[in-house]
Amino acid sequence: MVNLEVKLKDLVLKNPVMTASGTFGFGEEFADFIDLSDLGGIIVKGTTRHHREGNPYPRMAETPSGMLNAVGLQNKGVENFCQDIYPRIKDYQTNVMVNVSGSVIEDYVETAAMINELEHIPGIELNISCPNVKEGGMAFGTSCASAEEVVRAVRQVYKKHLMVKLSPNVTDIASIAKAVEGQGADSVSLINTLLGMAIDAETRKPLLSTVTGGLSGPCVKPVALRMVWQVAQAVKIPVVGLGGIMNAKDAIEFILAGATAIQIGTANFIDPQVSVKIVEGIKEYMIRHQVSDINDLIGAINLK
Amino acid sequence: MKKLIQDFELVKYEELNCEHFVLDIKANEPLPEILPGQFVNVRVDNNNSVFLRRPLSIHNVDYDRNVIQLFVKRIGEGTKSLGKLKIGDKLSVVYPLGNSYSIPKNAKTLLIGGGCGVAPLLYLSKFLHEAGNEVTTILGVRSSYDAVGLKAYEPYGRILVTTEDGSQGEKGYPTQHSVLENESFDYSFTCGPEPMMKAVAAYSESKGISCEVSLENTMACGFGACLCCVTDTKKGNKCVCTEGPVFNIKDLKW
Ligand SMILES: Cc1cc2nc3c(=O)[nH]c(=O)nc-3n(C[C@H](O)[C@H](O)[C@H](O)COP(=O)(O)OP(=O)(O)OC[C@H]3O[C@@H](n4cnc5c(N)ncnc54)[C@H](O)[C@@H]3O)c2cc1C
Numbered sequence: 042m043v044n045l046e047v048k049l050k051d052l053v054l055k056n057p058v059m060t061a062s063g064t065f066g067f068g069e070e071f072a073d074f075i076d077l078s079d080l081g082g083i084i085v086k087g088t089t090r091h092h093r094e095g096n097p098y099p100r101m102a103e104t105p106s107g108m109l110n111a112v113g114l115q116n117k118g119v120e121n122f123c124q125d126i127y128p129r130i131k132d133y134q135t136n137v138m139v140n141v142s143g144s145v146i147e148d149y150v151e152t153a154a155m156i157n158e159l160e161h162i163p164g165i166e167l168n169i170s171c172p173n174v175k176e177g178g179m180a181f182g183t184s185c186a187s188a189e190e191v192v193r194a195v196r197q198v199y200k201k202h203l204m205v206k207l208s209p210n211v212t213d214i215a216s217i218a219k220a221v222e223g224q225g226a227d228s229v230s231l232i233n234t235l236l237g238m239a240i241d242a243e244t245r246k247p248l249l250s251t252v253t254g255g256l257s258g259p260c261v262k263p264v265a266l267r268m269v270w271q272v273a274q275a276v277k278i279p280v281v282g283l284g285g286i287m288n289a290k291d292a293i294e295f296i297l298a299g300a301t302a303i304q305i306g307t308a309n310f311i312d313p314q315v316s317v318k319i320v321e322g323i324k325e326y327m328i329r330h331q332v333s334d335i336n337d338l339i340g341a342i343n344l345k
Numbered sequence: 346m347k348k349l350i351q352d353f354e355l356v357k358y359e360e361l362n363c364e365h366f367v368l369d370i371k372a373n374e375p376l377p378e379i380l381p382g383q384f385v386n387v388r389v390d391n392n393n394s395v396f397l398r399r400p401l402s403i404h405n406v407d408y409d410r411n412v413i414q415l416f417v418k419r420i421g422e423g424t425k426s427l428g429k430l431k432i433g434d435k436l437s438v439v440y441p442l443g444n445s446y447s448i449p450k451n452a453k454t455l456l457i458g459g460g461c462g463v464a465p466l467l468y469l470s471k472f473l474h475e476a477g478n479e480v481t482t483i484l485g486v487r488s489s490y491d492a493v494g495l496k497a498y499e500p501y502g503r504i505l506v507t508t509e510d511g512s513q514g515e516k517g518y519p520t521q522h523s524v525l526e527n528e529s530f531d532y533s534f535t536c537g538p539e540p541m542m543k544a545v546a547a548y549s550e551s552k553g554i555s556c557e558v559s560l561e562n563t564m565a566c567g568f569g570a571c572l573c574c575v576t577d578t579k580k581g582n583k584c585v586c587t588e589g590p591v592f593n594i595k596d597l598k599w
């Protein structure tokens with residue numbers, strides 16, 4: 042028997058495999074394909090204070106080994122989540138966390154405060170990659186000052202596990218990670234999507250209605266792995282790694298780079314069973330390498 | 346309806362012309378109930394540069410042999426690679442996806458398809474026929490060379506053709522066929538290029554009949570997880586993969 046249990050501060054995950062926000066719906070979409078209780082946790086769709094229609098179609102463009110998306114946080118708002126969705130998903134036998142987004146600090150705070158009241162939601166993932174409307178549209182997560190400001194404000198109202206999801210569209214991600222750690226984040230997750238763009242040469246038109254969008258999938262993995270490694274060295278709080286993980290081997294690489302847990306995103310679209318296959322694959326790896334406790338692999342990259 | 350992910354095996358490949366081909370894919374176990382208008386999402390394993398699955402309508406179903414038929418038009422890398430599969434090759438399939446066309450009873454129904462948009466209409470005409478409807482299918486193509494696979498429709502009703510060059514059937518677009526003027530219908534169903542579907546919608550509105558269209562928005566997941574495939578409806582953005590692909594035009598902002 043191998044031990045797969047990991048801890049993000051006080052939050053116990055039965056295994057390190059979680060699913061990434063915006064790629065896993067509310068979990069329900071996957072219930073036909075897998076048993077959700079086999080997962081360490083799921084992070085549901087980005088939720089905002091108010092209903093958002095999201096961006097116009099087209100919102101997706103395939104790229105070599107990945108995709109661009111411009112969904113634009115389409116969701117029905119936090120009140121709808123608490124009333125309609127929470128009762129349907131609250132009894133999943135896994136950690137169900139809510140990804141919280143906003144464009145002004147008050148929205149983040151109000152959304153987090155409402156989710157704080159939901160007994161079966163043990164944590165939130167604060168998405169600070171959103172454009173900060175008051176600061177002229179630059180993402181909260183792209184400067185230490187605005188990242189600190191939003192985390193400090195949310196920390197005052199949110200009492201459970203506060204994971205902060207970092208944007209990779211910065212020059213020094215480790216300094217942002219340290220900044221949010223300083224404001225009381227319980228863990229950091231990274232990376233969100235990389236800003237990208239695609240053009241149809243035949244029509245000379247952009248492939249996304251918003252021109253630019255977020256890149257995800259295996260094409261971003263080397264960048265994500267590098268950032269996870271840098272952040273893991275810079276902070277003391279647990280790091281959750283994601284970006285292009287397609288299989289157990291990829292997941293192990295993130296753990297070796299210093300991630301305590303990992304998230305599966307875009308891969309869910311191609312194989313809706315991939316998350317549980319990765320749990321099995323990690324077990325096989327541990328048996329093959331005679332590692333009895335997954336915690337012994339965290340940060341165990343051999344640099345000699 | 347429960348969605349499945351299963352490996353199918355290619356049991357038959359039929360080249361219709363240089364653009365279109367039909368794949369017969371077979372499951373190892375009995376097929377679930379499949380409705381007309383639903384689609385599958387297939388993984389293109391024989392080409393590493395194709396990352397996402399490709400959505401394809403269900404052209405026909407043979408429950409006795411556990412076979413689903415797909416009608417494919419070569420567009421880009423993904424569909425071209427599907428055309429290179431060999432008999433016996435495995436194909437990972439997520440299905441059955443999406444909603445379905447509604448099936449009236451004992452009515453006069455009109456089906457209009459263009460290009461690979463004919464794909465879902467064969468299975469639909471089977472259902473319509475079985476429910477006692479009179480089925481007229483008009484297939485609009487560029488020339489007689491593209492007028493392929495017509496025989497399959499014959500058991501279920503009348504099949505008419507329009508060609509842009511006049512080489513077969515009536516000359517013009519399917520919405521210009523004389524049957525639209527000379528006869529009346531109770532329901533219309535369409536799938537194909539958007540301008541053609543919009544013309545069918547306009548015709549149906551002018552006659553005051555119900556019209557259902559099947560949309561082909563680009564998709565990342567196919568089962569409601571990514572919200573990439575939305576279409577703007579009178580009730581806001583709706584996912585084409587779960588709340589469609591079939592929509593009644595009265596709900597669309599056309
Ligand atoms: C619900 C649904 C059902 C479908 N049913 C069928 C079917 O039964 N038979 C069939 O042949 N095709 C069908 N399609 C379209 C099919 O999925 C696309 O043709 C295919 O994904 C193109 O992939 P590719 O790799 O060959 O081309 P790509 O390399 O992805 O694209 C090549 C070019 O085709 C265009 N293109 C991409 N996707 C589409 C699309 N969805 N519709 C039109 N143009 C597109 C792109 O703009 C690009 O310029 C369906 C699509 C949907 C959403």
Ligand SMILES: Cc1cc2nc3c(=O)[nH]c(=O)nc-3n(C[C@H](O)[C@H](O)[C@H](O)COP(=O)(O)O)c2cc1C
Binds near residue numbers: 110257283285
């Ligand atoms: C369609 C789509 C929607 C997404 N929506 C969100 C979101 O609402 N909130 C968020 O924090 N991240 C969102 N993401 C980013 C993912 O959670 C993840 O950080 C990113 O895709 C990188 O991981 P991957 O390469 O494994 O997909 C989204 C990604 C995709 C592809």
Ligand code: FES
Binds near residue numbers: 572
């Ligand atoms: S394709 Fe993902 S939601 Fe429709």
